Amino acid sequence: MNNRERLLREALRATRAGDEAGAEDRAWRVIAAAGAAEAGAAPRRRGRKRVVQVGLAVALVALAVSPAGASVGHWVVARIEPGAPHARPVLSSLPGNGSLLVNSSRGPWVVRPDGARRLLGDWTEASWSPHGLFAVVTEGHELAAVEPDGAVRWALTRPAAVGMARWNGPDGYRIAYLEGDRLRVVDGDGTDDRALARGVAWVAPAWKPGPGHVVAYATRGGAVIAAGADSGRRAFAVAGHGRVVSLQWTGGRLLVTRADRLQALDPSGRVAWTWNPPPGSAIGSATARRGRVAVVLRHGAASRLLLVAPGREAAILFAGPGRFAPARWSPDGRWLLAPWPSADQWLFLSPGTGAARPHAVANVAAQFAPGSTGAPFPSVAGWCCSR
Amino acid sequence: MLWGGGEEAAGSDAALVRAAQRGSEEAIEALFRRHWRRAHRAAYLIVRDADAAEDIAQEAFLAALRALDRFDRRRPFRPWLHRIVVNRAIDHARARALRREVGEAPEEPTAADAEGGLDPDLAAALAGLDPEQRAAIVLRYLLEYTPGEIARMLGLPRGTVNSRLRRGLDRLAATLEGVLR
Numbered sequence: 001m002n003n004r005e006r007l008l009r010e011a012l013r014a015t016r017a018g019d020e021a022g023a024e025d026r027a028w029r030v031i032a033a034a035g036a037a038e039a040g041a042a043p044r045r046r047g048r049k050r051v052v053q054v055g056l057a058v059a060l061v062a063l064a065v066s067p068a069g070a071s072v073g074h075w076v077v078a079r080i081e082p083g084a085p086h087a088r089p090v091l092s093s094l095p096g097n098g099s100l101l102v103n104s105s106r107g108p109w110v111v112r113p114d115g116a117r118r119l120l121g122d123w124t125e126a127s128w129s130p131h132g133l134f135a136v137v138t139e140g141h142e143l144a145a146v147e148p149d150g151a152v153r154w155a156l157t158r159p160a161a162v163g164m165a166r167w168n169g170p171d172g173y174r175i176a177y178l179e180g181d182r183l184r185v186v187d188g189d190g191t192d193d194r195a196l197a198r199g200v201a202w203v204a205p206a207w208k209p210g211p212g213h214v215v216a217y218a219t220r221g222g223a224v225i226a227a228g229a230d231s232g233r234r235a236f237a238v239a240g241h242g243r244v245v246s247l248q249w250t251g252g253r254l255l256v257t258r259a260d261r262l263q264a265l266d267p268s269g270r271v272a273w274t275w276n277p278p279p280g281s282a283i284g285s286a287t288a289r290r291g292r293v294a295v296v297l298r299h300g301a302a303s304r305l306l307l308v309a310p311g312r313e314a315a316i317l318f319a320g321p322g323r324f325a326p327a328r329w330s331p332d333g334r335w336l337l338a339p340w341p342s343a344d345q346w347l348f349l350s351p352g353t354g355a356a357r358p359h360a361v362a363n364v365a366a367q368f369a370p371g372s373t374g375a376p377f378p379s380v381a382g383w384c385c386s387r
Numbered sequence: 388m389l390w391g392g393g394e395e396a397a398g399s400d401a402a403l404v405r406a407a408q409r410g411s412e413e414a415i416e417a418l419f420r421r422h423w424r425r426a427h428r429a430a431y432l433i434v435r436d437a438d439a440a441e442d443i444a445q446e447a448f449l450a451a452l453r454a455l456d457r458f459d460r461r462r463p464f465r466p467w468l469h470r471i472v473v474n475r476a477i478d479h480a481r482a483r484a485l486r487r488e489v490g491e492a493p494e495e496p497t498a499a500d501a502e503g504g505l506d507p508d509l510a511a512a513l514a515g516l517d518p519e520q521r522a523a524i525v526l527r528y529l530l531e532y533t534p535g536e537i538a539r540m541l542g543l544p545r546g547t548v549n550s551r552l553r554r555g556l557d558r559l560a561a562t563l564e565g566v567l568r
Binding site for chain 1: 419424427430437440444445446448449452525
């Protein structure tokens with residue numbers, strides 16, 4: 001090796017790949033968790049005790065090296081019960097700014113960054129207005145707009161049960177909601193309530209940000225339609241197979257989530273991007289923010305939270321036994337809240353800044369149903385704004 | 388310890404692989420801890436993106452551990468793992484270059500670059516190499532494989548490896564007069 005080569009070697013050795021220690025810690029936790037997630041979910045070899053299989057997790061990160069059910073590597077990670085270690089017993093604060101809206105058996109709660117909680121009232125579900133000034137809430141046949149302190153600004157009653165109400169952004173002039181299989185739209189002040197479509201699947205409609213008041217919805221037949229809420233004119237209608245799990249506009253595209261694929265449709269309805277989960281797994285939910293999609297995958301008795309983005313391989317953020325509920329991005333996109341009903345925990349992860357491990361909060365169900373035992377795990381409806 | 392010295396003290400790779408194949412969690416973690424940083428850094432030098440490098444190294448480890456029960460213990464573990472990492476990094480770098488050709492903006496230097504992770508001149512010089520040349524440089528001068536070993540790892544003729552190393556070095560030297568002297 002000549003002098004030039006020695007100098008190059010020293011320069012390369014001196015290089016640091018960012019937060020190396022943090023990356024190592026994160027990687028080991030993912031690998032260990034991915035292995036633990038397979039405990040009991042796959043065949044074991046005779047004579048190997050407490051063997052955990054990591055192979056399916058590998059396939060799940062889009063490596064596609066083997067078909068589902070193929071022989072997988074066997075190595076030991078102690079079988080773990082659902083739940084991250086070192087979880088805080090109570091939710092004392094939220095990372096970053098913004099307030100959570102949490103639907104519980106007691107009704108919707110607003111959770112402030114300092115952890116303070118306020119019950120909005122006797123409503124089944126709630127969703128934020130675009131700037132977090134109000135929430136639209138539903139219960140039975142009633143739809144209402146309420147302030148974060150629970151004060152009702154207006155309400156309307158429909159003949160059939162209503163739900164899945166979503167406020168448009170950024171102007172907040174329209175609210176779309178479902179009444180049975182009908183999609184209806186009402187102005188933000190509670191006036192001019194009208195029907196927009198029939199034969200609609202029970203999937204939250206998605207407003208396209210910006211002017212035009214275009215709303216996308218799924219039909220019972222699996223199609224996805226975008227239409228002007230004021231004009232009724234269709235922007236596009238796309239046929240599809242399989243139930244639509246969710247719709248979300250992101251970066252000018254409509255992210256359509258089905259169990260077997262994610263698709264991003266451009267404003268004319270053409271497929272701009274598709275992502276398929278590995279064989280044997282199904283998409284439970286997907287939530288996009290700034291071009292990144294947090295995807296919950298289910299495989300047998302285990303779940304994984306992945307980060308998927310066009311042009312990049314999927315990365316496992318967390319894996320574990322049981323079921324994960326849909327993740328929610330913080331308003332600034334720096335944090336992900338991953339609810340873990342099987343563990344009665346919330347996990348706060350910071351995929352961009354590379355927090356070494358999730359911040360876990362335990363006893364979630366009881367905190368949103370004080371005084372009761374065996375309360376159902378609440379669902380996180382939104383994480384909004386910097387107020 | 389990152390660069391040698393610790394492996395003998397903690398047992399050979401072969402012994403750890405044997406133990407891992409028998410189901411020792413400690414052995415698996417030991418293999419991971421022993422090889423992670425070099426694998427991660429190699430990926431970083433090839434793709435020049437700390438986040439992507441972390442993903443690549445992580446997924447390469449998962450792939451390697453997944454296949455561990457089929458791994459031939461007579462073979463050395465280290466080059467096998469590095470081959471997985473380097474091939475994935477090359478694939479990633481190629482895909483990124485392709486995306487740039489179809490209109491995506493070039494990637495900005497990462498925070499790790501800006502914070503001194505990679506000397507800016509060296510980063511610029513490495514950026515001028517194609518991914519295969521970067522991989523050859525990394526395998527030779529970071530991971531210290533011989534050209535013959537690199538040829539076997541990448542499935543290339545030895546002459547091709549020598550050619551990539553020579554051209555890579557020439558291009559780096561032309562750009563890095565200040566850095567390497």
